[in-house]
Amino acid sequence: MKKIIVLTLLALSIQQASAACKQTDARGTWVTYQTAFVTPFGEKDSHVGQCKLVVDAKGVVNSASSVCEFVTFQTEKMPTGGTFTVNADCSADINLELGGFVGQVQLTTTKNAYIGRFETETVSGTTNGVKQ
16 A cells, blocks of 8 residues: 555656646736836836736737736836747746837746746836736
């Protein structure tokens, strides 16, 4: 009986360790949050943002149904498109058509959330997201 339990636990741990991420893990609707806190020229461009990104199985962000909202002195909503590229190690690159938004993030083991950093032409900051 002990051998069966040990073999079962070993098999489960091997499956968990080999659970690589795939591009299709990006598919779905993501709610993301950004906090911009650094500018290359010391300007006060800090802001917070929230996006709804609708991503297909190939990692394409649907520009017709994806939108970001940023709050500085006023609220500004902008539709966006782009790409969400997932690597086997569960790191991912997010490129949005918002001032050259480039994000490097890490997916969680459930592949339903991420955390990371981003840069645009004028600001840098943190980003995180959850899949709805």
